[in-house]
Amino acid sequence: MRERVLAAATELVARDGIERFRYEEVAELAKVNKTTVYRNWPDHVELVIEALSSYDADSVVLKDSGDLRVDLAEFLVALADSLSTPRGRALSNVTASAPENEEVTAIVDAAHERRMATMRERLDKAFERGELPPVDVHFLTEMLSGPVHLLLRRGRRSFTREDADQVVDIILAGIHAVHAE
Amino acid sequence: MRERVLAAATELVARDGIERFRYEEVAELAKVNKTTVYRNWPDHVELVIEALSSYDADSVVLKDSGDLRVDLAEFLVALADSLSTPRGRALSNVTASAPENEEVTAIVDAAHERRMATMRERLDKAFERGELPPVDVHFLTEMLSGPVHLLLRRGRRSFTREDADQVVDIILAGIHAVHAE
Structure with a gap:
């Protein structure tokens, strides 16, 4: 029951x-x-x-296959899937409609923090291996996941693997280029 | 009254x-x-x-100073300001809480379309002048404005000119790099 x-x-x-x-x-x-x-x-x-x-912790995993581009693209697709579940949509809706409830905000923040920790773990390895110049993990996460959230909120179409590849390619190439300047 | x-x-x-x-x-x-x-x-x-x-059309303008980086960064700051006004927050809130009302959705879509048209106009000039390789205007707009929406929704801090510069620099450099490959 x-x-x-x-x-x-x-x-x-x-x-x-x-x-x-x-x-x-x-x-x-x-x-x-x-x-x-x-x-x-x-x-x-x-x-x-x-x-x-009551649900299990977010199912958004970020693998370490050794290929950062692939891992991040898969992460964005998994994020889009997670945001589209009843729980994901419920979490988006409660913040919009009840920003003043501290307990509710805490649940949303916890989901966010879990994702941030997942990103930090994978990116730290990328920094160590020189796959990526050192960047602010929070900022990079917002840049990568911003388009996912926005596209899903518009509700006009879904977020595809092709979208994910494009977002990741442009942002990773951009970080390398800006860093090399 | x-x-x-x-x-x-x-x-x-x-x-x-x-x-x-x-x-x-x-x-x-x-x-x-x-x-x-x-x-x-x-x-x-x-x-x-x-x-x-009842409000005047969105005040988010996109200048043509000849410097695309500066123009886009100023656009993102203006977008953040616009999303933070009572009307901007009301528009975000109505879609989250009343996705089924067609008239309400139409107002939100109209605001979105106005911004998209503004971007298209400026980017078309950038394409003509060779400031930017040809890219999908919708996609680029989602990539640029995604982090703005996400940061503001989190409500933890404001979106600064420094954020705008960083987002624009990374994305423009990324597009150039991916296109040159």
């Missing part, structure tokens, strides 16, 4: 944001009694927080 | 999104009678649409 309710809550936050959240809809989608939902989660924000925290 | 109500509506959508929109709050902020607001805008979505459409 718990799992079904948490999945339903995630689905609804992804669709409507946190503000339009309704117990009736969660109960209907999860196929449980509304009273059961109320009794277990008297505060709807607590339910949302538990729903968003 | 109209202007005060429209400004108040924009302010509230920027803060709360369209879902939590309340006539009482608009009336209070605009310092007018609630009945006046109801009578003039019986449908709250109509009020929001009028509020978001």
